[in-house]
Amino acid sequence: MGDKNGNGGSFVGFLAFCVTMFAAILYLLAMALSFFEIDIKIIDTLQSVASVIMICIVSVTGWRFVKTKSMPWKLVYILVLLAVVASVVIPVAVQFAASNSN
Numbered sequence: 476m477g478d479k480n481g482n483g484g485s486f487v488g489f490l491a492f493c494v495t496m497f498a499a500i501l502y503l504l505a506m507a508l509s510f511f512e513i514d515i516k517i518i519d520t521l522q523s524v525a526s527v528i529m530i531c532i533v534s535v536t537g538w539r540f541v542k543t544k545s546m547p548w549k550l551v552y553i554l555v556l557l558a559v560v561a562s563v564v565i566p567v568a569v570q571f572a573a574s575n576s577n
Contacts, residue, residue, distance in 0.1 A: 491532045498525035516574065523567050530559060 505518045534556055541552040 487532060487535055491529075491536075494525060494528045494532060498522070498529060501525055519570075523563075527563060530563060534559075 501518060501522050505522060508515060508518065537552060537556075541548050
């Protein structure tokens with residue numbers, strides 16, 4: 476495959492590992508801050524970014540599975556992916572709009 480790095484592991488796998496570590500740090504930080512009732516908006520934003528990146532990684536690996544399947548599989552995959560993207564993008568956009576209106 477063309478997605479191998481110099482260490483023999485896949486680039487997507489390495490990216491998934493890094494993003495998972497980043498997300499874990501952000502979620503633990505958010506949990507600690509909420510324990511002390513501290514609300515930092517940038518943590519929420521970074522958590523959303525980490526979630527979007529994780530969805531992208533899962534989408535790429537999912538497509539690798541689906542691309543060899545028949546058209547109905549691909550259609551279902553695209554529809555589900557659109558639903559996931561909409562369910563992430565719309566709340567983030569609403570939150571962003573609400574924070575800018577204050």
